[in-house]
């Protein structure tokens with residue numbers, strides 16, 4: 001671990017990521033890279049360059065991808081991994097994690113999240129504000145669990161999926177990779193085909 005953190009992406013999601021980092025008191029300095037040339041500061045922290053300049057900072061900074069889009073976050077994190085960047089996990093001090101919970105690198109766990117025991121979260125995920133993930137869940141890499149989502153026990157969410165705000169997944173359900181579950185949807189059956197699912201009960205659109 002280094003004493004400086006660089007966050008790629010200084011807009012909404014990047015700011016929340018920075019806010020977690022500030023709350024952990026792990027880094028002496030935190031700054032951003034962002035492609036918006038007009039953005040000089042975000043959350044009072046300096047934007048020091050563009051996202052394609054990350055590699056040159058690898059020896060001096062831990063680097064975290066603060067971009068909400070799953071596919072873009074995956075692409076950038078994987079290129080950083082190839083270059084040997086140190087990619088931390090960011091867990092808000094007011095998140096509650098049970099026993100034998102694993103959270104991989106590049107994943108952000110926001111304030112108010114509860115993750116119950118024996119759940120595994122992959123790399124580059126977003127576990128957003130106030131979401132609850134119960135026991136024995138498996139969340140694969142580069143998933144976004146939006147604010148206020150509730151996952152019951154033994155739910156598997158495939159790589160790259162996005163569960164929209166306030167959605168619910170019942171127990172023992174599998175969600176196929178790269179699926180989208182709409183805001184407020186309730187998933188009561190396995191999602192076996194990648195697609196967009198909305199409503200109560202959730203149906204493909």
Ligand SMILES: CC(=O)SCCNC(=O)CCNC(=O)[C@H](O)C(C)(C)COP(=O)(O)OP(=O)(O)OC[C@H]1O[C@@H](n2cnc3c(N)ncnc32)[C@H](O)[C@@H]1OP(=O)(O)O
Nearest residue numbers: 128146147163164165180181182183184185196198199205
């Ligand atoms: C901190 C943060 O901000 S994290 C981000 C949180 N944001 C979210 O979670 C947003 C989640 N997004 C959604 O729910 C979106 O509506 C999506 C992704 C499911 C669909 O978006 P799009 O692909 O643009 O679909 P579109 O808006 O064209 O809707 C298609 C149809 O599905 C319906 N629909 C869309 N979303 C939903 C939903 N959540 N529930 C029920 N019906 C829906 C629309 O009304 C429309 O129906 P119609 O054809 O009869 O008019």
